[in-house]
Amino acid sequence: MSTNQLRTGKVVRDAVVKLAKGYEGPIKARSRYAPQALIHALEGQPLNTVRGLGALDNSEEHIMYKAIQDLAKEEVTCMSLKQLYVNGKNPEPAHRLANAQFLHRELPVRLSQRAVELMNLPHGLSDVPGVQQVYNCYARYAWELFCAPLPTTPQEEYDYSCLLSSLLLDGQSIPRALSIGLQDFRKQDGGGLGGGGGGRGSRSSDANVDPAVRLDIQEAISRFYTGRIGVRFLIEHHVSTLPPSRCRQGWSGIIQSAVSPSLEAKHTAAAVRSLCMRHLGAAPEVRIFGKDDATFTYVPSHLEVMVSEQLKNACRAVVQKHHPAYKSMTALAGPMSDWGKKECSTVREQALAAQSWSDGGPQMPPIKVTVAMGKADVTIKIADEGGGASRTEMEQLWTYYYTTANKFLVGNANLPDILTGSQDEASTASTGAVQGSAGEVEHPLPPLAGFGMGLPLSRVYARYFGGDVLLKSMEGFGMDSYLHLNRLGHNCEELPPLARNSCV
Template sequence: MEAVKLGKPPFVAAALRVRQLIASLAQKHLAQSAILPPPLLSEPRAHNAEVERVVNSFAVQKATAVSLTDLYRFGLEPTAAQCVRNAQFLHHELPIRFAQRVVDLKELPFGLSEHHLVQQSIGHFEDTVQKLASLKQPNVSEEEEDFACLIASVLLDHRQVPMALACALRELHKARRLSGDEQKLLDRRLDDFFMARISMRFLIEHYIASHACHEGFSGVIASACNPFEIVQQASEDVGILCRHQLGVCPEIEVIGDAWRTFRYVPSHLYFVACELLKNSVRAVVQNSEASKAGTLGAASAGGAGSDGAALPPVRAILVCGGETDQFESVSIKIEDQGGGVRRSEMDDMWSYTYTTASYNFDQDMSFPNATASLCQSGNMKSHMEDPIAGLGIGLPLSRLYARYFGGSLDLLSMEKYGMDAYLSLPHFGDDMEILPPPVAASPSQFGSCSKGRNYQAQ
């Protein structure tokens, strides 16, 4: 199998259309409601007993895991009536899931729940529960459109939450050293929170995207997702980012069958591929002999090094398992010669407080409210401003994205040589979305009776 280079894949244009649709709906909601956007995460928030009562009334209910196949089917050609039914399900389901996230954040141990950024994140989730609870169930198309505008603005207003938690976690890590059992407890709590957050954002994005029929897509689910194209695009974007922030980037080779496709969510695979590739290229650059000898910068200035010629390449190898016309899974191996990590540190790689890099949180937390800024500019913050490392949450989040659809992500390190990451993704089948407990069966209108699985048991 030889490395192949392709043009821009269809998922890029589809993702841009979805992004623009979300921004348009959010802007319409702000104009209709004539309200100010939520405060920045650095502003204080007062306690409200009535809000707490409403949140608790939803939090005690069970979330309803949904069949992924049914979501795909109902997003293919949504009629007005189907859009209303989908909105009715989300109108019932989202307040429960958002309220449970309030409980998750309030129960974070070791003083994290009292951190001002966590408190503000709690406030955002409480505001969302209130908004959803105060909006009557949509029964006609006009009401369904208002509901879509509301949850589009919610989707954007919550974009700062991972950064806020990452900042709070870094401050906790500096203030005290957690024992092994304490770290495992914290990681389990955060796994629950972020897995549920992935599910909420997926449901909202899929519902909104299903309003606009795109060829080859059902909402945000691609009928023929090409993993080679996605990893290739991720490699190009990571290469640009690495050269911008580190001055040089090793060659990234993508090897495998360029024509194989399967039903999947391209944005999820793209996120995981980017995180794994960012880790690999940074490790190669910072642990190369040229970097240690202080000659890497000189090589870059001379031109040849700017293409990573002096660095060992990073390779992404894709293999599809099963029959030729109906494979069962996609396996992706990303290998580098970035030095690896010690065996004793392997478990720490999945911790939300582990990172080998630094990042200026104060600078990034100063970005304005996501909804307002996106509605004004029409696009997201450039990926050139995204950190190549230092947040400490990219790797554990990548594993959750893989597990959400029943996949897996594993690491194998050879100390003083390099790291191999193994990503396995199943064919998009009849399984339920994987959620933290408690979880109820899928609603009857989605026609599924299978049960959700506990992702932490994998």
């Protein structure tokens, strides 16, 4: 970083801290974090975009957005899985304090970079209300963390960690606002996102889409989600051992030293099959080939979302292609993506009945999961005989919001785990239980498909620590999906370009 940048950073930081300390507005500081009170005070006011700053006086908004812009220019520190493991392993107060101090500097920069990028998206995308909502929210998070006092004692570290935890609570509203914003944009733009132009449940032609616009937007969504995964990862890694008595043997924060991909695949397959049964009334067998005692260091929650997304796709494809109830309904009513609620529940009932009449139900080709442990790579191959996709369709499959699923497969739960990215929500979704308003336990049905996010986001998760997801299709037969992960853990987080790589 240049001396000039350092100086600007310090000037802005001093100005904001002074402003935060000197604030004497209508709201008295309710928490020990004065800036939080300031944010509440600002909430009622229009938070103008950074492009409107020229017309503003030297107001709070001006300072806040100026700080966000300057922070976004600072350099971030990309961490490798190995470094994160080492950093999170030691629960000693001094060590936690050092980690918290690192986050205190790092998180406002990462959040500001994402906010500034969203403010400056091409093709007028930044003007869409849903997108504005997201960048205002990110700017406020960045500001709040930027102004929070630097923790210097174990008690302050605890308070700071509580503040970080509170940011994790909101797993739903940001992906939801972004998705609504992008859908609104798509309507204005006549399909510029390149997803299903007819909305969920339809295969669309991409003929009218400007490929340059489509690519820009797809890349921007990828960068946003990569950044978001990184921020949530750092926070969760730190706060998961709060209090330190929550430290688990063989774990460092949310990283496990010896994850067995084969065992993880078994657990995930059981959960996905049960979800598939609930949605479609049937589920294919999943056979796993791999040694349970072959392990590597990784983040089990990330592994679970990636494997689960591939398995959900495979299960759905196999049932819809091979189950007699779906085959005969498709012959009568056309492709399942066009069915209404009545057709869906009829065929589901038929599939359920067929399952219970005969031993084991109608035969469907099993899904084969093969786990290979190399010296450098761990590969999980998921092979199904669900008919695959044509070569021309293959590129579309990686497009955000592209789906061929019937809208009834989205279920009645909130967004899928892969979109919310929250550990707590992930565990809620897999058990499917939430506390209702009257205190009773409700069981919402998590989605099987329908958001068009499973493939592109699982690739973002895999690439985050240097892995990848590849698909190989044989149209008319089936799909092979390869999930490649880095075994050695020395790859740095793959952060978006604004975040320069400074891995040490």
